[in-house]
Amino acid sequence: MASALTDKLTRLVKEMRGQARITESNVQDMLREVRMALLEADVALPVVRDFIARVKEKALGQEVLGSLKPGQTLVSIVNRELAATMGEGISDINLAAQPPAVILMAGLQGAGKTTTTAKLAKHLIEKRKKKVLTVSGDVYRPAAIEQLKTVTKQAGAEWFPSTPDQKPLDIARAAIDYARKHFFDVLLVDTAGRLAIDEALMKEIKDLHAALNPVETLFVVDAMQGQDAINTAKAFKEALPLTGIVLTKLDGDSRGGAALSVRQITGAPIKFAGVSEKIDGLEVFDAERHAGRILGMGDIVALVEQVTAGVDMEAAQKLAAKVKSGDGFDLNDFLSQIQQMKQMGGLSSLMDKLPSQLTAKAGSLDMDKAEKDIKRKEGIIQSMTPLERRKPELIKATRKKRIAGGAGVQVQEVNRLLKEFEQMQEMMKKMKGGGLMKMMKRMGGMKGLGGGGMPKMPF
Numbered sequence: 355m356a357s358a359l360t361d362k363l364t365r366l367v368k369e370m371r372g373q374a375r376i377t378e379s380n381v382q383d384m385l386r387e388v389r390m391a392l393l394e395a396d397v398a399l400p401v402v403r404d405f406i407a408r409v410k411e412k413a414l415g416q417e418v419l420g421s422l423k424p425g426q427t428l429v430s431i432v433n434r435e436l437a438a439t440m441g442e443g444i445s446d447i448n449l450a451a452q453p454p455a456v457i458l459m460a461g462l463q464g465a466g467k468t469t470t471t472a473k474l475a476k477h478l479i480e481k482r483k484k485k486v487l488t489v490s491g492d493v494y495r496p497a498a499i500e501q502l503k504t505v506t507k508q509a510g511a512e513w514f515p516s517t518p519d520q521k522p523l524d525i526a527r528a529a530i531d532y533a534r535k536h537f538f539d540v541l542l543v544d545t546a547g548r549l550a551i552d553e554a555l556m557k558e559i560k561d562l563h564a565a566l567n568p569v570e571t572l573f574v575v576d577a578m579q580g581q582d583a584i585n586t587a588k589a590f591k592e593a594l595p596l597t598g599i600v601l602t603k604l605d606g607d608s609r610g611g612a613a614l615s616v617r618q619i620t621g622a623p624i625k626f627a628g629v630s631e632k633i634d635g636l637e638v639f640d641a642e643r644h645a646g647r648i649l650g651m652g653d654i655v656a657l658v659e660q661v662t663a664g665v666d667m668e669a670a671q672k673l674a675a676k677v678k679s680g681d682g683f684d685l686n687d688f689l690s691q692i693q694q695m696k697q698m699g700g701l702s703s704l705m706d707k708l709p710s711q712l713t714a715k716a717g718s719l720d721m722d723k724a725e726k727d728i729k730r731k732e733g734i735i736q737s738m739t740p741l742e743r744r745k746p747e748l749i750k751a752t753r754k755k756r757i758a759g760g761a762g763v764q765v766q767e768v769n770r771l772l773k774e775f776e777q778m779q780e781m782m783k784k785m786k787g788g789g790l791m792k793m794m795k796r797m798g799g800m801k802g803l804g805g806g807g808m809p810k811m812p813f
Contacts, residue, residue: 355491381428387430390710398584398615401439405614409434433642439614440641445598445623446476451569455486458566460559461574462586466602468498471544473515473636474600478624479510482503484539489514491522491530491562492546508633512538522546522558526566543568551586552648556593563594574600574626575616584615590665591620596655598625602638617754636744683779685743689735692728730763733769737761745771 385406393400413433449455457474459467471488478484488506492498499516506513514532516525526543543566545559563571573596575583590596599616604627617624624639735743737760742749749757749772758765794805 378414381410384428385410385413392614395614398619401615401618404618405435405439405503408438412417421810436614437641439608439618441623441639444638444640445804446638447474447482447625448569448597449482449540454530454538455570456530456541456543456566456568457570458543458545458559458563458568459572460590460596461572462548462551462576463495465547465574466575466628467547468492468501468544469505469631470602470626470636470750471502471542472509472511473628473633474572475506475511475540475542476633477636477638478540485537486511486512486540486541486542487529487536487538487546488512490516490544491525491527493518493520493522493525494546496543498546498576507519512540523561523565530566531601540668551589551689560593563604565796569596571595571788572598572600573616573622574602577601577604577627584619587616587619591622596620596622598622600626600628600636601622605630615675620745676708685735685738685746685775688775688778691741692732692735723762730761730767731771733761734758734763734768 389402389406389407392405393399397405398789409432411427447457459474461467468490473488475488478486486509488502488511490502491497492502493516499518503513503515511725514529516529522545529543543562547554563792565807571594573587573590573594575587577583581745587599599617599620599622614621624641625638627639629635629637635746735759738749742753742757749768754765754768759769761767
C-alpha cells in the first residue's frame with residue numbers, strides 16, 4: 355500500500371528523529387524531500403502546498419524549537435497533519451432515516467463499485483446488524499447485474515433482480531418499493547460507471563439521486579488512479595452532494611496520492627477503504643491509523659483486529675485441550691494452523707500492518723514466495739488420505755511419490771513438509787508438560803519463516 359511513498363517518508367522519519375537541533379535550514383531541507391515524495395506519489399499540487407505550509411508553520415513554532423526531542427516532535431507534527439489532510443478520526447455511515455436507508459454508489463467503471471457494494475452490505479450485516487437489499491442500475495455493462503447477484507450472495511444480503519432492457523430509474527423505484535414492503539433496513543444502489551466522465555452518465559446519476567433521496571452518496575475511487583482520481587472527484591462533486599468516499603485497491607501497489615487528495619478536493623470524508631479482494635476486505639477508514647501506515651509506523655490496532663477476527667477460537671481451544679491431554683498433534687492440526695493463517699488475510703496482509711522497523715528485520719523476505727509456499731503445503735496435506743494425516747509415520751517412499759503427484763510437487767517438498775511437521779510435533783510434546791508459556795516466550799510470536807518459507811506460528 356503506497357509502498358514508494360511509505361519507503362521515502364519512513365527514511366525521512368528516521369532522519370528527523372535523529373535531529374538534536376531543529377533550524378529553519380534543516381526544516382526546509384526536510385520539507386523539500388517531503389514535497390518531492392508527495393508529488394511523486396501523485397498527490398494533487400494544491401494539497402501538497404497546503405500540507406507543506408501547515409507543517410512548516412508548526413515545525414518552526416515553539417512546540418518543536420522548545421522540545422527536548424525536536425526530531426520526534428517534528429515526526430509527530432508530520433503524522434498529525436497527514437491525518438488532518440485525510441480527515442479527522444472516523445466518519446461512520448449515516449443510517450438515520452426512515453427505513454429503508456438508501457445508499458447510492460457512484461464512480462467510474464473499473465473503480466470497484468459492484469464489489470464494494472457487496473463488501474459494504476457484508477459490513478452493514480455483520481457490524482450494524484442490518485437487513486440489506488442490493489440492486490444494480492448498471493444496464494450497460496455486460497454481466498454487471500449478474501456480478502452483483504453473485505457477490506451479494508457471498509455477502510449474505512438479498513439481491514433485487516433487474517434486466518438490461520429496463521431503465522435505471524424504473525429499477526430504482528421498484529427496488530425501493532420492494533424494500534419498504536419487505537422491511538429492509540438498507541437499500542444499496544449500484545450505479546452504472548463509464549470509462550470516462552460524460553454528460554449522459556452525470557445526468558442519469560443526478561436523476562437517480564433526485565428520485566431516491568439517499569442518506570448517503572458514496573464516491574468509489576480507485577486508489578491506484580493517481581491524478582485521474584482527482585479530476586474524477588471534482589466532476590462528481592460538482593454533479594452530486596457527496597457524503598463520503600470509499601477508496602478501493604489500497605492493497606495494490608498504489609502511489610497513495612488519491613488517499614491524500616480526494617478528501618481535500620471533495621470536502622467529503624473518506625468512510626471506507628478496500629484492503630483486499632475478499633468480500634470482507636473493507637475497513638472503516640481511520641485517518642490517524644492510515645497516516646501511521648504511510649509513515650511506516652504500522653497499524654497495530656488493525657493487526658490485532660485482523661488476527662482476532664481470523665482466529666477460530668473454538669478450533670484453537672480444541673487444539674489446546676488435545677495437546678494438554680497428551681493426544682498427538684497430527685497433520686490435520688498442522689493443516690488447521692495453515693488455514694488459520696489464510697483466514698487472517700495471509701502473511702503479506704499481516705506484515706503490511708507492522709511498523710517498518712520490524713518488517714525491515716525480515717530483510718529481503720519474498721512475501722509472494724512465502725504465500726505460495728503456504729498454499730503448496732496446504733495442497734500436499736490435502737493430497738494425503740485421512741489415515742495418513744492421522745498417522746504420518748505411515749508415509750514412506752511409495753506414498754510420498756503418490757502424494758507429490760497429487761499435489762503437483764517434487765518428493766523433496768513432501769519430505770520438507772514432514773520434517774517441519776516433526777519439529778512442530780516436538781514442540782507440542784514440550785507444551786504438554788505445562789511449558790506453553792515458556793514456549794510462547796521462546797518463540798516471541800512470529801519470528802520469521804521456517805525452512806522453505808513456512809511461518810512459525812504463535813500458539
